[in-house]
Amino acid sequence: MKRVCALLVCLGAAWAMAEPLAGTQPLTGTNDLSDAYLSGLDRFTLRETERIAAERSTQWRRRLSEGGPAAAAWLVTNRTELGRMLGVRDARVPFDAPETLGTLSHDAVVGHTETHTLLRIRWPVIGDFAAEGLLLEPTQSSAIITNIVHLPHAGITPEQVLGLTNGAAAASRLGFRFPPSNCRMVVPAVISRKKSKYLSELPDLSRKPGAATRGGRVMTAREFVYRPAYVMGRHVIGYEVQEVLALIDWFRAQTPSASVQVEGWGDGGMLALYAGALDMRIDHTVVAGYFGPREALWREPIDRNVFGLLRHFGDAEMAALIAPRRLTVLSTPGPEETITRELKQGEGGAPGELVSPTADAVDREVARARELVPSDGGGWLVRVTEREAADSHDSAASLAGGKWHGATVDAAACAAREARLVKGMNAFSQHLIAVSPAVRHAFLADLDLSSPAAFDRSAAAYRTYYLERVMGRIDSARTTALNPRTRVIEKTAAYTCYEVVLDVLPDFILYGFLLVPNNIQAGERRPLIVAQHGRGGTPRTLMSLQNGGRKTYHEIAPRLAERGYLVFSPQNPYVFEDRYRQLVRKANPLQWTLYSYIHLQYEQMFDWLDTLPFVDGARIAFIGQSYGGKTAVRVPPVMPRFCLVVATGDFNEGIIKMASTRYPFSFALVDEYEMFEFDLGNTFNYADLAGLLIPRPFMAQRGHTDGVAWDEFVGYEYARVRRLYTRLGLSDRTAIHWFDGGHEIAVDAACDFFDRFLKP
Template sequence: MFGLVPVLIDRTSLFEGQNTQSHREWIYRQAFHMGRHIIGYEVQKVQAAVDWLESTADSDASIGVAGYGEGGMIALYSAAVDTRIDAAMVSGYFGPREAIWKEPIYRNVWALLREFGDAEIASLIAPRPLVIEHSPVPDVTDQKGNLTTPSSTDVRREVARIDALTQAGFQDRRLVIGADETTIGPWSDRAVKDFAGMLDIDNGLAHASDSPPAADVANDVANDVANDVANDVANHVANHVANHVANDVAARQLRQVWELDDYTQRLVRDSDHVRNDFYLHKLLPEFKSPQWTTKPEFPTTAPDEFVKQSRSYRKLLWEEILGKLDEPLMPFNPRTRLIANEPKWAAYDVVLDVCPDLIAWGILMVPKDLQAGERRPVVVLQHGRNGLPANIMNGGYNNTAGRLLERGFIVFAPHNLYRGEDRYRWLDRKANSIKATLFSFILAQHDQITRWLASLSFVDGNRIAFYGNSYGGETAVRVPPILERYALSICASDFNDWTRKVADTRDRHSFMISIEWEMPYFNMGSTFSYAEMAYLMVPRPFMVERGHHDKVAPDQWVAYEFAKVRWLYDQLGFPNRRNIEFFQGGHTMKGNETFKFLHQHLQWPEP
């Protein structure tokens, strides 16, 4: 009989401070964005162990997998996906998963609850046998989530669901619970014996009531005498071995962490090519392997087919990466009130119904020189993290709203949900389990906002622009590319190489060393970075506003990513519909070239 114990990534803190992360979270964050998961990595470790066991054991030998806590989770998933595993034992893990968002962050699995609870995963093991031991879970807190032992009632209810998903008796399944419905184990005699029996193994466990043979008693006495004689030497050797083992375990753990880090970072480095093969070169294959040329000019490519085929990518970004709410939009039911009455403009608080339990809120600012029957363009001006619409109305962001109003634009400043620091991060985390993100709500809100704006008698619904700063700039490359009601989009103080920004573990600009743990989107790094999201704007105009001293990212990241956007617009014959302004400033809206861009493409005369 062989036994292997795979090394799992532990919960030791990688570094201390404001952004304390465990080893598990460090791997989870970067892997999640690249379409991988620490759970998947560790399941593959188990599969590698199965490969080795198959190559060394007898051909008819049974293979089982057993685990406790995090190991119990890996055992459950491994047995579900690998039919070479003949039996599984899950201890300290099985139960309802509806509150998975309260568990440690590295258990966050995109869209899990859309299809799977523990019962559904266990049903994939059937008809192979399964032991479920209701043991107390490990004491884990402060891992951006905690572990709590479920009640025996909850465990029994989840186990009963397995029969509802399969058939009674289809699977040899044992639920091991302590006396009076208490927890038991981990590794109780009952659970281990049941598991061993499923693998046809005689585990030979001794019981306290068994009497040792006389020979064993004699040997014990002899051993006691020997131990007394050599006690000092034995203690010295034992301490030396213990210290050596402890140091080796810590070193081996770090090797495992950095091996997974190195593998994931290779995915980050190669992601440009992966995304090109996924989108750009699939729609424009003639550009995948260009030929050397000295021609001074090249013809452009007709954009129609690219625009048409991009619709499926727009749908994929919304539904598979950002998440789309299932509920249909409700009637507007607008509620408005006058909150500012300046000499040249008035401002109104606006609340709209979006879907049950979700509203959209913002401030509508309207110039007072509107003529009867006139329909003007609107600039939707989006605040950044922890901002409010009032910040925009009251002169914030370099008084961009006031300056736009002076130029005759209508301005709408919506509220986005990224306020309250970790409060919105927990909302995003909770949404992930049902295939949604923070932007699932924001997209629905902006969908309703633009519909409502277009319905107003003094608004030209074909001339609604988006201009966002910081987290609002992040919105600029997610919302307008999907919602085609936006005629153009301007991204200020955010545009960069998003895959490196989220998942790079070697650069100080990365979110990997910041508090923004909600930034990874599952598999975005292998499908969409900022260039690919900007491609979805074609043929609509797109612009970037970038301060040289903005610490969001270095200039070279911004220039490199925008060069891809510029190249595509130029190839498709739209060189005048893309622009970037670098200015000698920081993390703000400048309002120089961007204003010219708005006037040009919204067809509104400059003052």
């Protein structure tokens, strides 16, 4: 009988725990909902990629079919947008002619043929950055009728292109010819994907003198340049396109009647395509080993990642920007490469792969390009098959067919050249970081500081800009059916914890924990706090230690519930390490970030919370730790429903943190390759984003031993927040809590801040 009673008690407890929240359906199943959530986001994003590509193609066909001024204006707008995406936005340095590079040990003249002299050259591009390469100068310069820029694939040197040394794939030369006697050719050096370990310029001052240097990861040279450039609205691609355009400046100034041809294979073909699309002075663009569908851009090396590219362009649309000028697509094999990510071997760079476009894929993209342009423009687009390129290949006239006299190549000099290019590009990015406070100040000049209400009105345009252009908004309509499913997973004397799942979009769910105090009276509405976990966390991370909580969160969710607050802890995408990083790779070409998903699911969350009779919709606050602290200064500022925000374990001088290669705590030097947000450095730092919360209260927390940054940077950035609140007469609505601790939440201080503004 005792056993039967015990069994009935257990069954009764199990039945009670299974009871859903009133107004919701029972949540069933035993699958890992965090895993299901992230897997669903992945499927959703891949499906959206196909949808956006189809809509893009339809829109381009419609706009170009209008013809006349309307079509011309469409092309100008998109050419401008492409330049912005690639970071081609800096004035180039004018020059009369390239500088020849000779030293006591290396003559500037590399060698001669019967028709050309080969010279090592350098030319200014932007700021103090200068490009380098080889110049094939005709013996009779006055007879030049064509200027050619030949762009190698990353990792192939100009010397290898011209056959002076071995190492260039045979396919890289198919369809390309050694210039005739009346043509000049420049072969710029393209930065490779050679891996190196990159360390900060300064030591870690938070460690004891003499302690081992911390930080620094192995990554490719191109990724090292890409990371800080991307944050500053620039790109390794854009820097190299600028090299090409600087040469065209020179060509057009010196030989204005000569035609200009830009050609390349692999990455060189990519650069040629971008350059041809951007610069109307290029008469003929030749692309080999690259042209094709771009919807799998996320698989390619991260240095090819362009924010928002697929929302506006595929390769066919790029070709349409070239028309009616000549474009030749060589359907020759492209490079095949795999970039590994071995964390145990100190590799922090992103994985990626290059797969040669198939002939069928090239044909489909060429056909799509021809469909976009109403007429063929007199045969502007020519596709050359691999067989045709091979049949026309004359080894004596190939790029490597020059009969050199006295040519010498020093491998060490080639390596030193690449090191100079990497250093020069990164130095330009670091200069942009240094001057970025003034750039952001000018960008934010329209904020009205005359009153809190005037500021709030003027900030609306900036909130929209950040949401649309920097964070990225998912424009798919949310499902109207919330379909809430819940189940009780914990019941204490103080609260009941429900596991919650809502539908957002097909394959896109919202998952989290809702803690409801047990002493809520009928008709009573309580304030709710959204408590957000950090990287690698789940809703359980914020629970009690015996219930799976993480120590650095100090059981914040149950402690808030015990103080009488409703608490909702949603699952955010930054979980399962490289799986979420690959989600960012898929999102970026759509002009999305991780915060795009978070923004959309929070919108759905608010709609659901509005249906709960015990939630006070005017008193919904936010606290986030670590990656959740990043979320705190990015998402609530554009969501006025959040009435108060606390950012912990992250707030600091965010642009230096993200893009500087000087400091050891910078993301530019570690293995979190997804952290970089395009153009953030020219628009919003942390203080600027926190300012968009005004007049809502804001608190930052900083543990002195938190390795996120140094106190000095946190203090500097928060001082800007406090100054803004003070100028608007709102100094009592902001605070920073300093404490002797690390990467953790100071729960008592947060609770005091909540109590001050959320309780009567």
